[in-house]
Amino acid sequence: MTAGTLPLAGRRSPRRSFSRLAVWVLALCALTVVGLAAFAYQVANGLTVTGMRNTMMWGQYILFFMFFVGLSAGGLIVASAGRLFGVAAFKPITRLAVLEATVAVMLAGIFILPDLGRPERVLNILLHANRTSPMVWDISIVITYTLLSMTYVWLYTRADLARGGSPLALGTGTSPREMARDERLKSGLAWVALPSAILLHSITAWIFGLQISRTFWHSAIMAPLFIASALVSGLALVILLALLLRRFRRIEFENDLIRYLGALLAVFLVVEGFLVGSELLTAAYPGAEEAGPILRLLTGNYALLFWTEIIVGLVVPFVILAVRRTRSRPGLVALAAVLAVAGIFVHRLNLMLSGLSYVRIGLPPGVSVGTAMPASSFASFHWYVPTVVEWLVVLGVLAFGALLFTIAVLVLPLREREPHAH
Amino acid sequence: MPDKVSPIKALPPASRTYGAIGPHSERPHWGMVIDQERCTGCWSCAVICKSENDVPLGAWWNRVLTEGEAVDQPKEEHGHLGMDWLPLTCQHCENAPCVKVCPVQATYHRDDGLVMMDYERCIGCRYCMIACPYGVRVFNWGQPERPTPHETGMVAARPLGTVEKCSMCVHRIDEGQVPSCVWSCPSQARIFGDLNDPASRVSRLAHEGRVLLEESGTKPSVFYLKPRRKREL
Numbered sequence: 001m002t003a004g005t006l007p008l009a010g011r012r013s014p015r016r017s018f019s020r021l022a023v024w025v026l027a028l029c030a031l032t033v034v035g036l037a038a039f040a041y042q043v044a045n046g047l048t049v050t051g052m053r054n055t056m057m058w059g060q061y062i063l064f065f066m067f068f069v070g071l072s073a074g075g076l077i078v079a080s081a082g083r084l085f086g087v088a089a090f091k092p093i094t095r096l097a098v099l100e101a102t103v104a105v106m107l108a109g110i111f112i113l114p115d116l117g118r119p120e121r122v123l124n125i126l127l128h129a130n131r132t133s134p135m136v137w138d139i140s141i142v143i144t145y146t147l148l149s150m151t152y153v154w155l156y157t158r159a160d161l162a163r164g165g166s167p168l169a170l171g172t173g174t175s176p177r178e179m180a181r182d183e184r185l186k187s188g189l190a191w192v193a194l195p196s197a198i199l200l201h202s203i204t205a206w207i208f209g210l211q212i213s214r215t216f217w218h219s220a221i222m223a224p225l226f227i228a229s230a231l232v233s234g235l236a237l238v239i240l241l242a243l244l245l246r247r248f249r250r251i252e253f254e255n256d257l258i259r260y261l262g263a264l265l266a267v268f269l270v271v272e273g274f275l276v277g278s279e280l281l282t283a284a285y286p287g288a289e290e291a292g293p294i295l296r297l298l299t300g301n302y303a304l305l306f307w308t309e310i311i312v313g314l315v316v317p318f319v320i321l322a323v324r325r326t327r328s329r330p331g332l333v334a335l336a337a338v339l340a341v342a343g344i345f346v347h348r349l350n351l352m353l354s355g356l357s358y359v360r361i362g363l364p365p366g367v368s369v370g371t372a373m374p375a376s377s378f379a380s381f382h383w384y385v386p387t388v389v390e391w392l393v394v395l396g397v398l399a400f401g402a403l404l405f406t407i408a409v410l411v412l413p414l415r416e417r418e419p420h421a422h
Numbered sequence: 423m424p425d426k427v428s429p430i431k432a433l434p435p436a437s438r439t440y441g442a443i444g445p446h447s448e449r450p451h452w453g454m455v456i457d458q459e460r461c462t463g464c465w466s467c468a469v470i471c472k473s474e475n476d477v478p479l480g481a482w483w484n485r486v487l488t489e490g491e492a493v494d495q496p497k498e499e500h501g502h503l504g505m506d507w508l509p510l511t512c513q514h515c516e517n518a519p520c521v522k523v524c525p526v527q528a529t530y531h532r533d534d535g536l537v538m539m540d541y542e543r544c545i546g547c548r549y550c551m552i553a554c555p556y557g558v559r560v561f562n563w564g565q566p567e568r569p570t571p572h573e574t575g576m577v578a579a580r581p582l583g584t585v586e587k588c589s590m591c592v593h594r595i596d597e598g599q600v601p602s603c604v605w606s607c608p609s610q611a612r613i614f615g616d617l618n619d620p621a622s623r624v625s626r627l628a629h630e631g632r633v634l635l636e637e638s639g640t641k642p643s644v645f646y647l648k649p650r651r652k653r654e655l
Contacts, residue, residue, distance in 0.1 A: 048564030057548040117546020117583025124526040135525040212638045213555035363487035372479035372567040
C-alpha cells in the first residue's frame, strides 16, 4: 500500500472517506479564495479597512506572524532533541513534527504580506536590505528555517518515498550507502537546525524587545520568553496533530508517548509561567510611569485577557499535565494542549496590545489617529478590534496552511516503513 | 522629494528676508530650538504644517501638546496654576531608532542631519512607527481625505500605504528658507539654524536647552527651552 492511497479515515469505507476528504479540501480551497479576495479588497482600499490606526499600528497580522513563528518550534524540538539527546520515543512522530514546523514557518512568512501597506514592494527587503533592522534579520532566518525544515522533511521521508517509487525521492535510492548518508545528514542537520530554531524565536523577540520606544517590550527577557512560548505552543500543536493523525491512521504510537510529551509540555508551561511572572514583577516593582502598561494589563482594559492567559492558558493545562492520572488520558492531554496553544495566543495578544497601547510622551491630545475623524483626530488610547476583512485574510491564510498540511499528509509517508516491511 | 516648483522664489523680498536661514557653516547640521516660555499653544505651527505639506485629514506631522491632564487645561504647581505646551514633531535624531529599524532604508539621514523618507521605497511595514519613541510618524491608512477637492501645499502628496512625517520643510531649507512652522510662529518660539556653527543662535540656545527622552540616547536635533517663569492665573 503506497502512502498516496491510504484512506484518511481508517474505519470508514474508502469511498465515504474520500468524499469527506474532498469536502474538506474543497472547503479549504474556498476559504483560501475568500482570504485572497479579502486581501485584494484591502490592497485596493488600503489598511484603513483594518482596525489598526496610528495609535495601534500593528495588529492581527503581526500577531499571527509571531504566533506561527512560535508554533514552528514544535517540529524542531521533537526532531533535533530526538537526535541530539537520543530520545528514541519521539521516532514515530518525528516526520509529523518536522512537517508541522515547515508549514507553520511558511505561514508565518505569509502573514507578513497582508500587514504591509505596499505589499507589491516587498522585494525591497532583499534589494535594499538594512543590516541594522531586526525585521531584515527575521526575514532572513524565516527563509533559512523554511528551507531547512523542507530539507528535513525530505530527508526523513526520502527513503520511504524511494521505496514506493515516488518521483518525490528525486531519483535517490535505498542502497546501504545512501541510507548511511541519510543518517549522517540527519545528525549534521540537527546541529544546524537547533541553533536556527533558537535564533528564529530570539530574532522575532528582538523585533519587539530592542525598541526603547516601548518600555513594556524593552527587556532582555523577551528572547527567552519567546523561546518558552514557542516550546509550549509548538509542542502542544504537535501533540494535537499526532492524536488527530493517529485517529486517521496516518501514524501509530502508544499512549505512553502522549504521556511523555504531556509531561514535557508541563515543564515548558512552568518555564513560561516563571518568565512571565519574572517580567511582570520586574516591570511592576518600581511603580510610577514604568508600571503603567503593567497595571493596564493586570487591572485595566486588558485585565480579562491577561487573567485568561494565566488561568486558562497556564494553570489549568499545567494541573492536567502534572497529575499522572489525568496525564495518562490522551483526551485530557489533548484538552490541555488546546488550552496551552490558546493561552500562548492570548499571551502574544497581550504582549502586542500592552506594548503598543502605551505612548512614551502621552500628553494630551495624544497621537494623530491617521484617518479623518468626526470629533478629534487625536487619541492616546485605541481599543483595537480586528475587522471582518482582517479575519477573512487570516482565515484564508490558515485555510491555505491546512490545505498544504493535508496535501503533505496525503503525499508523504509519515509512518516509518521499516518495522512493517521487515 | 518635491516634484512641484516651490513658489518661494516668487514671494515678496520682505517675506523672503524674514524667512531666510541666515549665515551657516559649510557643512550644516540643521536643528531647532523650541522656547516653551514663548509658546502660547496657538497651534499655528501645526496648522501651517498641514497646509504647507498637504497632510491629509486625520494626520498631523506637528502637534502642540499640553503639559497636563487635558488640552489647554491649567495644572497646579506649588499652589499656583500654570499652563505650558510642548510642540512636538519629528526630532530628527542623530541616533534615530526609525532609521535603524527600517528594513528597506526608506528612512535615512541626509548629510545635513535631517531624517528623510523615500516614499517610493517605503513598504508600509510601520516598524519605524513602532520604533519612534516620540510618536511623530503617521501612516497613510486609506486614500487621503482633504477639506478641499484638490491638493494643497508645496510638496507632492504621499502614496497610499506609506509612512510619512515632518521633513523639517526640506523643500524650503533647500531654497534657503526656514521651515514653515518657524516662519509662522507668532511668538517666535521656534528658532532654526545650523547646530554645526557654534556662533549661530540655535547652537547657543541648544546648550541651555534639553532634549526629549534624553535617557533613550536618540540625540535629537530639536531642543527645548523650559518655561522660565511661572504663569499665575
